[in-house]
Amino acid sequence: MAFILPEYRTPDFTAEPFKSAPAARFEAAPKAGVAPGDYHATSIYPEYFQVAPGDWRLPRESRMDCVVVLQSDGSLTVKEFRHIAAGELVAIGRRENCEDGIFVHSGAFGQPDTLSDKFAFRTQVSRETAFSADYDELYGLLDHERNHGFILWVLGPAVSFDRDARNAFTLLVRNGYVDGLLAGNALAAHDIEGALFNTALGQDLYTKRHVPLGHYKHLDAINRIRELGSIEAAIRIGMVSGGIMDAVTRAGVPYVLAGSIRDDGPLPEVIANVYAAQDRMRDLARRATTVIAMATQLHSIATGNMIPAYRVMPDDSVRPVYFYTVDMSEFAANKLADRGSLTARSILTNAQDFVVNLERGLLGK
Template identity: 60%
Template structure:
């Protein structure tokens, strides 16, 4: 199946809706970290602001639930916690031009008379057919390997199984992973599998419990902490295979966000949640496709910071594709309910998904 990027359709600013619209209003932030009353909160969609009559501006980097700051005519999308007193913040709650703000909710329409190959669809169920979704995904991933940036958001279940862990390692080594966002658990249990061939003490292929296996993830943490870092444990020969090993070998960035329930943690884990958010955001800004597997809160967090569009190196606007893969309909619908309406869902066991995807890509 061939792939082509959907074309961006800019709003027709010659329409009366825009011609008669006022300029967007900007008011100063009353103090650090506080927006003025009636502030405009951004969405995942392209948003235009009329800064001067007839001049509609689109911020380059956007994200959900932020504010828009005007600095001498240049618009920036800023997390409210980063506001400084006096920053000029866009105000207004109408989004169809009435306040000089236009939210472009259909930026990539299907050509007339055709079916959009990557039309955004939500509310999938276990009864849905997913064969075409896999074929479209293979085409997308092959395209993005050459022309984009594929960011994977992972829960630990993906490394609890021998075949899915191996499939993910192959995806990394074959260039289908440009960054990984996860928590302490994924890296810990991947390293446990490398050291002891177990995850939480259970053999990752036979599912047999190992004697004293409940120590294995703690021992794995101890090995890495003794070495000083994951990289050092790889370099000294302790970690010889797996996902973290492949990321190291390929020089692929990863962010491990800490949790209140973490053991250890690994030295690379961010203990400060806002530092983790910043590190994740730096990676998401470069993403053209996001693959989120079996991690509800992490998926929602990344969904909230991922816009539905980005700019190519040539300055063209293109979509950001977002896939949510889980065996729970609740998780899939939760993402949609949070406002990440452009997420496509595949309801399946993520271990099966990874193996199927690797085979479909011929690796």
């Protein structure tokens, strides 16, 4: 059965409490990077602001823990605190059901099914949860998104540690299921190590046998790329052939490698400045309609904080944004919800197995 996006429920602004709501208030930012005292902080949900009587406006792009700025043309922009300019008009008020001219639309796409029984087993996601239906739904979603959305992947290095997983993800790239990639130095370094030496952290990609002086391999890979000046240069001359970075580069898939305090090298493309990296990540996150984050807790949480529950499309329609987190650890998967990504769906499994199963389900039909 073909995947169908759920319908967006636009509020009835002619009914209460909208009819009696005051206009939203906006106050000037006292200085650059500082919001007025009673600022309104955004959530993951669609939020409407009454900028004039009867004129309720939805920001086209949002993310949690930011402020809403009223532009001179009447449009609304969601900004991180560090991007607030002195004197910009920032939305004021912390009541979310029209009392301050602000409405947080948490039921925009309907409410999840609720249990009729007050007592039931296995209501939380765990390693005992059945995920067959989740895979089937994901196959349909990704087939839809390949033609109508933007699929953003957030990858930890584990995906590059296994031959079959690495090959499977490469096939997903080549077949249009990858529109953007967020990762760190490790994913790219070990993927390139695999291309150069058929190892990851000194282990053979298939047999897992340690090779002689294997602990040098990822450093040798980084060093060779640094000598050439870029990953792209290594691909262009044929030094790096096959694997994830080769696939995304050849397909023109945009990627961001965000630096870490623990990085080796790092590779030339790694963005060392954390806020520059965050801005580049958000450039891709604001385009995403589906996100799949695998085996990288910090990158997953960071991306989750940038992803709202909705996306306003070019034709002004509003659709949900899907967020999947894949990890072996229940703690890591549930951490996203703890940090505010309440709509994230978890699949608890080995990241390599997930990629292989996904590729077979999508391409092995």
